[in-house]
Amino acid sequence: MSLNWRISLASFSRCGPSLAFRLTAGYALAGLFLVFAATASLYFVLSSELEKSTDLFLADKVNVIRTMLRERPDDWDGLHEEIELESAARKYEHFYVRLLDARNQVLLMTPGMAGQLDLSKFKFPSSALSERAVRMNGSDGQTFRAISATVAVGSPPTATDTIQIAIDVSQKEELLARYRFWFWFLFTASSVLFPFIGYEIARRGIRPVEEMATTARHITSTNLRERIRTEGYPFELAMLAATFNQMLDRLEESFERISRFSADIAHDLRTPVNNIRGEAEVALARVRRSEEYREVIGSCLEEAVRLSELIADLLFLARAESPLTHLRREPVDVGQLLNGVREYYEASAAENGIVLTTSLGDEPIVGDMDRTLIQRAVGNLVSNAVAHTPAGGLVTLVADAEAAAIRIEVADSGVGIPAEALPRVFDRFYRVDSSRSKASGGTGLGLAIVQSIMVLHGGKAEISSRPGQGTRVTLHMPISRAA
Ligand SMILES: Nc1ncnc2c1ncn2[C@@H]1O[C@H](COP(=O)(O)OP(=O)(O)OP(=O)(O)O)[C@@H](O)[C@H]1O
Ligand SMILES: [Mg+2]
The missing domain is CATH 1.10.287.130 (Signal transduction histidine kinase, dimerisation/phosphotransfer (DHp) domain)
Known part of the structure; x- marks a missing residue:
């Protein structure tokens, strides 16, 4: 037993990783990849949308001030309200605006701007195209997004001012930071959980296979009764x-x-x-x-x-x-062969009052077969027919050929075989009435030999019988009729 186990383990050592391991690794990697791809792409979409909304706000502000300076360059009350009051009144998302003249002298500025921001970090735009927002850090640790833009004063323009706007985006940054935290939390949790879930799924999937293996292991030549249950399986x-x-x-x-x-x-x-x-x-x-x-x-x-x-x-x-058995095939005239068998049994048949005849076509049937074996098969059939036919009966030997098959038939008008015994008459040692046959010396191997001779020729033997009326055994061989 232990040797058997060692042998079977040795033969498994050449196999790859177990199915459960492969499935688990597959599920876990696929799951992790999906979680990573989904959450990471959502993060990038969210962060770019937030940035875009901030940039739109800044562009909007620049536009409002630009319009005011162009249309009403002397409306200082309006500008004061826009730059100093409105922005200072905001509770969340503070923004700061500074208006500089052509010599960079501050004209207007949201209160507190100089304290919050390092104003020297504002880049002065060289053209309208370079009006791009940049990140800036506030003095209290906040993050700002800032933009500088040139604006024409008056229509037609009499001077060029510079407007600088910075908006506090700390809230949005916090939101993204929280998102990143959850992203890593989910990713770490998934990389711990997915292998467990994957393993559980794989284990359930292959449990029936293990059960089958266990049943198969129990089966021995003395215990062939056991079967694998099929209910409840996929x-x-x-x-x-x-x-x-x-x-x-x-x-x-x-x-x-x-x-x-x-x-x-x-x-x-x-x-x-x-x-x-x-x-x-x-x-x-x-x-x-x-x-x-x-x-x-x-x-x-x-x-x-x-x-x-x-x-x-x-x-x-x-x-x-044995698969090594070879037939000694030669061209055999089937009619002659049947006549030979008939002559051999004629005397004993006549003794029992039985008539033996052959029924052959006009054309001789010649096919490649093992003469001795076919003689033996037909001889076994005739001996059975003679043994089971009462006096006054008739035994007929028939041969005919189709396109690619030769058929030999031995029919008698004897006692016949009961229907329930018919399927077993080709079994070795099977005798319909063992007491009767034993008296006549039969061993029950005759028809088994006939069948194996047919199998050797690639054909088959068939039997049909009516109790009290007679029996007919037909030998089919897939042999083309020779010229
Ligand atoms: N033509 C037939 N008519 C009636 N019964 C038959 C006929 N041929 C075979 N049987 C029945 O089939 C059984 C099996 O036949 P089989 O030729 O295999 O064995 P056997 O004739 O008893 O013995 P053996 O042929 O080995 O001497 C026979 O015992 C007989 O009962
Ligand atoms: Mg026999």
Whole structure:
């Protein structure tokens, strides 16, 4: 047992990682990738949208002031309100505005701007195209987004001022920071959780396979009854289990046949051996006359012949099953062959009051087959027919050929075979009425030999029978008729 285990483990050492491991790794990696891709892309969309909304706000402000300076350059009250009051009144998202003249002298500025921001960091735009917002840090740790723009004063313009605006985006930055925190939290949690979930899914998926393996491990030649249950499994595995069970059915059947066969062989060998032994013992019990010894030896010889015939039959069947067996094919005239068999059995048939005939077509049927084996098969059929046909009966041997097959038929008008026995008559040692057949000396191997000869020729034997009316055995061979 332990050796077996070692052998099976050794043979597994060449396999790759387990299925559960592969599935788990696959699920976990796919899940992590999806979480990463989804959350990261959402983050980038959110951050760019926030930036865009800030930039729009700044552009809007620049536009309002630009319009005011162009249309009403002397409206200082309006500018004062726009730059100094409105921005200072804001509670959240503070913004600061500074208006400089052409010599960079401050004209107007939101209160507190100089304290919050390092004003020297404002870039002075060289053209309208360079009006791009930049990041700036406030003195209290806030983050600002700032823009500088040139504005024309009056229409037509009399001077060029510079407007500088900075908006506090700390709230938005905090939002993004919180998002990043959750992103990493989710990612870390997923990389811990996904392998567990993946493993659980994989384990459930392959549990039926493990159960099947356990059942298969329990099955031995003496315990072929066990079957894998198929209920509750997914369709694919239920199908696998059903196929496996069908294989077990076939194995069980052939094991049963083999053990029945061995029991039959033992039984059939024992009878003649016991007879020989019994007769020899009786003969040796006292001194006998030479005629008596002669009689005993004759009877022993008869049994020995029976034994050697039985052994020869068994050997033939064993050889016929070997894949190395070759047929000695030669062109055989089937009509001639049937006539030969008929002549061989004619005398004994006539003795029993049975007529043997052949029914052949006008054209000779010639095919490549093993003459000796076909003779033996037909001989077995005729001997059966003669043995089971009462006096006054008729046995007919028929041969015909189709495009790519030759058919030989032996039909009798004998006692027939009951329907329930028909499927088994080709089994080894099977006899319909064993007491009756034994009296006539049959071993039950005749039809088994016929079938294996047909299998060797790539064909098959079929039997049909009506009790009380007769039996017909047909040999089909896929052999083209030779020219
Ligand atoms: N033509 C037939 N008519 C009636 N029963 C038959 C016929 N041929 C075969 N059987 C039945 O089928 C059984 C099996 O036949 P099979 O030829 O295999 O064995 P057997 O004739 O008993 O023995 P063996 O042929 O080995 O000497 C026979 O015992 C017989 O009962
Ligand atoms: Mg027979």
